[in-house]
Amino acid sequence: MKIIGYLLGSIVLLLAACLAFFHFKGVPQYEYAPPEHVKTLQVTPDSARLARGAAIGAMHCMECHAAADGKLVGKPMNDLPPMFGKINTLNITQDPVHGIGAWTDGELYYFLRTGIHKDGHWSPPFMPKYSLMADEDLHSVIAWLRSDDPRLAPDSREYPPNRFNLFIKTLSNILFKAPPLPEKPIVIPDASNKIAFGKYVADNLSNCYMCHSGDILKANALHPEQSFGYYGGGTEMRNEAGEPVFSANLTMDKETGLGNWTEQQFIEAVRFGKKPDGGMLSRPMAPHSMLTDEEVSAIFAYLKTVPVIKNPVQRYQASVER
Numbered sequence: 001m002k003i004i005g006y007l008l009g010s011i012v013l014l015l016a017a018c019l020a021f022f023h024f025k026g027v028p029q030y031e032y033a034p035p036e037h038v039k040t041l042q043v044t045p046d047s048a049r050l051a052r053g054a055a056i057g058a059m060h061c062m063e064c065h066a067a068a069d070g071k072l073v074g075k076p077m078n079d080l081p082p083m084f085g086k087i088n089t090l091n092i093t094q095d096p097v098h099g100i101g102a103w104t105d106g107e108l109y110y111f112l113r114t115g116i117h118k119d120g121h122w123s124p125p126f127m128p129k130y131s132l133m134a135d136e137d138l139h140s141v142i143a144w145l146r147s148d149d150p151r152l153a154p155d156s157r158e159y160p161p162n163r164f165n166l167f168i169k170t171l172s173n174i175l176f177k178a179p180p181l182p183e184k185p186i187v188i189p190d191a192s193n194k195i196a197f198g199k200y201v202a203d204n205l206s207n208c209y210m211c212h213s214g215d216i217l218k219a220n221a222l223h224p225e226q227s228f229g230y231y232g233g234g235t236e237m238r239n240e241a242g243e244p245v246f247s248a249n250l251t252m253d254k255e256t257g258l259g260n261w262t263e264q265q266f267i268e269a270v271r272f273g274k275k276p277d278g279g280m281l282s283r284p285m286a287p288h289s290m291l292t293d294e295e296v297s298a299i300f301a302y303l304k305t306v307p308v309i310k311n312p313v314q315r316y317q318a319s320v321e322r
């Protein structure tokens with residue numbers, strides 16, 4: 001008994017020591033080490049890039065960074081499960097002090113790929129890392145961030161820096177890490193290659209797999225198709241009222257997935273949030289109206305090639321009329 005007692009005691013002590021270590025160490029720092037071509041990057045804005053950047057910005061950046069008045073000054077992330085604590089997104093307007101007006105194109109590129117800031121501090125996964133987005137698309141985002149879009153005009157409103165809780169500090173030391181820069185430029189597949197193009201739009205550009213696989217913590221950000229339960233759905237998420245909403249199974253299983261859906265139904269659901277039965281999809285599934293019919297049709301073609309998973313997902317039912 002005594003030996004077991006000592007053994008258990010030491011395990012508890014060891015665990016406590018580890019947690020204390022992570023508490024004081026905090027979220028890890030990284031070396032800020034962009035290669036020369038990133039350091040000196042200067043994106044030339046042209047009208048195609050500005051339009052594309054605004055569309056990508058609407059799909060990603062606006063969702064998290066836009067306050068109620070539309071300005072990208074940051075907001076509380078109310079839809080996170082409680083164990084992550086309270087986290088705010090930050091000001092990414094062109095304000096040189098409170099926003100990103102003083103960042104270079106290279107600093108933005110490096111940060112959007114890796115999450116590493118110029119001073120070496122690292123943003124944990126609440127700020128996504130766009131490791132697989134094509135260089136051209138990332139350049140478009142940067143061009144848009146510099147544009148005269150009124151939502152990005154300098155604004156001095158600001159949340160204090162986030163203070164991450166022990167759970168996030170621990171995960172950031174053992175599970176999450178900064179992804180590497182791509183080894184060679186990432187190119188958008190030609191739209192005539194519908195399946196490859198659909199995979200690009202789904203996995204690299206829109207991150208559909210992150211929410212629609214089996215577990216967001218087991219999503220593989222560098223090889224999405226190796227994610228646990230790839231496109232089989234069932235991840236528990238929250239809508240803005242804090243209610244649980246489970247992501248849908250997007251594989252072509254006829255009973256639990258999209259096996260009986262037509263392409264038109266898929267396009268209506270993805271672009272406008274419309275369910276085939278006439279209802280509306282709940283957040284966090286946002287309407288993706290910035291994607292074109294052609295892009296969404298390509299996603300559908302790609303999903304038809306994804307291994308089918310039978311996974312009955314408990315679907316969200318609006319409990320109260322809102």
Ligand code: HEC
Nearest residue numbers: 060061064088089090092100122123124126127128141162
């Ligand atoms: C899922 C939510 C989410 C999305 C989508 C998102 N961000 Fe963020 N972003 C955050 C959070 C949270 C932080 C704060 C991270 C921290 O405290 O380290 C952040 C921080 C940043 C910062 C650092 C700001 C600073 O002053 O330190 C920049 C720059 C940024 N985001 C740009 C973008 C851009 C550009 C996009 C779109 C391509 C985007 N973000 C999409 C959540 C998001």
Ligand code: HEC
Nearest residue numbers: 206207208211245246247248269270281282284285315316
């Ligand atoms: C932030 C997480 C998130 C992202 C990103 C996301 N989805 Fe969803 N999606 C959900 C959730 C949660 C539901 C379930 C909503 C509900 O039950 O009302 C859903 C539902 C759907 C449905 C309805 C399926 C059905 O059986 O009713 C389709 C289709 C869909 N998503 C496709 C996509 C595509 C394609 C993308 C990428 C362009 C995508 N989603 C990106 C979370 C997400």
